[in-house]
Amino acid sequence: MKKILTLLILVSASFLLKAQGPHLSGKVEVVMATGQITCDFVLSNIPDLGKDYQILLNKGFNVKAIKDSLNNTISYDGFYNGKMRGEGLTYIPQNGNDVLQNPKKLHISYTGAFPIYTDTLNFVDFKGLIAFNGKTLRATDQSKWYPIIYDIKNDRQIEQMTFNIEVTSKDSKTIFVNGDLPKTGPVASFKSAIAVAPLLFAGDYGIQKTNNALFLNTAMSDKQLAVFEHNIAEIKAYYSKSLKIPYDTKNVFIEHSPVEKFNKGRSWGFVSFPVIAFAGLKLGDMVDEEHSKLKDSTNYPFIAHEIGHYYFGNVLQPNATLFWFFLESTAEYLSVKAAEEKFGKPFAAKYFQSRAKQLKDFKAIPLNQIKDMNSISGTYRYTYGPFLLRGLEQMIGEKRMFKFLNTCLTTKNELTDYDFFKRNALKSGISKAEWDTYEKDYILAENAVSLIK
Numbered sequence: 001m002k003k004i005l006t007l008l009i010l011v012s013a014s015f016l017l018k019a020q021g022p023h024l025s026g027k028v029e030v031v032m033a034t035g036q037i038t039c040d041f042v043l044s045n046i047p048d049l050g051k052d053y054q055i056l057l058n059k060g061f062n063v064k065a066i067k068d069s070l071n072n073t074i075s076y077d078g079f080y081n082g083k084m085r086g087e088g089l090t091y092i093p094q095n096g097n098d099v100l101q102n103p104k105k106l107h108i109s110y111t112g113a114f115p116i117y118t119d120t121l122n123f124v125d126f127k128g129l130i131a132f133n134g135k136t137l138r139a140t141d142q143s144k145w146y147p148i149i150y151d152i153k154n155d156r157q158i159e160q161m162t163f164n165i166e167v168t169s170k171d172s173k174t175i176f177v178n179g180d181l182p183k184t185g186p187v188a189s190f191k192s193a194i195a196v197a198p199l200l201f202a203g204d205y206g207i208q209k210t211n212n213a214l215f216l217n218t219a220m221s222d223k224q225l226a227v228f229e230h231n232i233a234e235i236k237a238y239y240s241k242s243l244k245i246p247y248d249t250k251n252v253f254i255e256h257s258p259v260e261k262f263n264k265g266r267s268w269g270f271v272s273f274p275v276i277a278f279a280g281l282k283l284g285d286m287v288d289e290e291h292s293k294l295k296d297s298t299n300y301p302f303i304a305h306e307i308g309h310y311y312f313g314n315v316l317q318p319n320a321t322l323f324w325f326f327l328e329s330t331a332e333y334l335s336v337k338a339a340e341e342k343f344g345k346p347f348a349a350k351y352f353q354s355r356a357k358q359l360k361d362f363k364a365i366p367l368n369q370i371k372d373m374n375s376i377s378g379t380y381r382y383t384y385g386p387f388l389l390r391g392l393e394q395m396i397g398e399k400r401m402f403k404f405l406n407t408c409l410t411t412k413n414e415l416t417d418y419d420f421f422k423r424n425a426l427k428s429g430i431s432k433a434e435w436d437t438y439e440k441d442y443i444l445a446e447n448a449v450s451l452i453k
Ligand SMILES: [Zn+2]
Pocket: 305, 306, 309, 327, 328, 331
């Protein structure tokens, strides 16, 4: 009985922990015609990080004021010779000459204008850019369009939060903040009682719906929608069956024009769960209506990769040195497994053969020697990392591999470093001897590609 009670307390305590993320409230104004974004936010329920925190905000914004819970203006560091963290400038509220201890609640107002790319395009577009293309605005969590708390001790950005905000955009037909449903402009309120990373997508676009998903800014036929729906449902069913963790959330697909000039046929996608956004392609064009399938089978793992971020990115939120490995290599590996399930073993074999050619001269820093998360390059995380996971699968078999992934996914609030990798491998039933062999042959190899058969 006592045991059960303790267990109950533990369960409710961990639930509380999860519910205790920050809460964002306030107003946003977006002017599509000028690219100006003005925010007046209160960030409350800030976790008690003592003095070990920073506020991150996109470098394109100018802070009007940071105020305390009594609405008194407070001073902050970062307004001069500020330091960057990714896309954001870091601000540190001050109390005299010291960091303001555990503020719990802050009122932050700021404004900034961003270029509108129509005929003249940028040299790059990526998830961290606040992108106006004349028709829509896209601002993700990575862009830091809303204040994000950085937890210094745990090296983690707290992007996910509950929110209740009002968005005004006089020249937008539809406004969407993920965590809530898209709404008709020019003024709409959005809230989420579950912590998510709010992505803002506003502008002149419409909405299409199926059982498993919402599609924003698409113009698909009923047939195209049905094929899409079928593929999404199939991928989700495969993942939840293999990983033994349910996938109940509806995905939101966004289609929009990149602000970078793309050669024909090039496109990219990103995830800000549950949003899956694509730039530079028309989703409907991916469908072969006559045969009710995707025209190009490689689009199947492309979509499966993004859908897989529900697990690696949302269920498990990576941090620490193996951030990129546990975010991207895992999602990419899962996507190959989904495609292998659908198209058979030769598909995966071909996938790894063609990537092996790209990695001919690649030299990997062994995962246990990674000191800085960003030393896992794009090639490492998307192309080489999946080989390391495939290598483990090759050693222990598919069933135990999914057991290992499930073990990682059900481990909460830990640093996703090399120890995490090893600890969960052993916890999932991989023997010490197996791990040592794996480490020696795959991890420590500068290039283990030739070991994948
Ligand atoms: Zn990804």
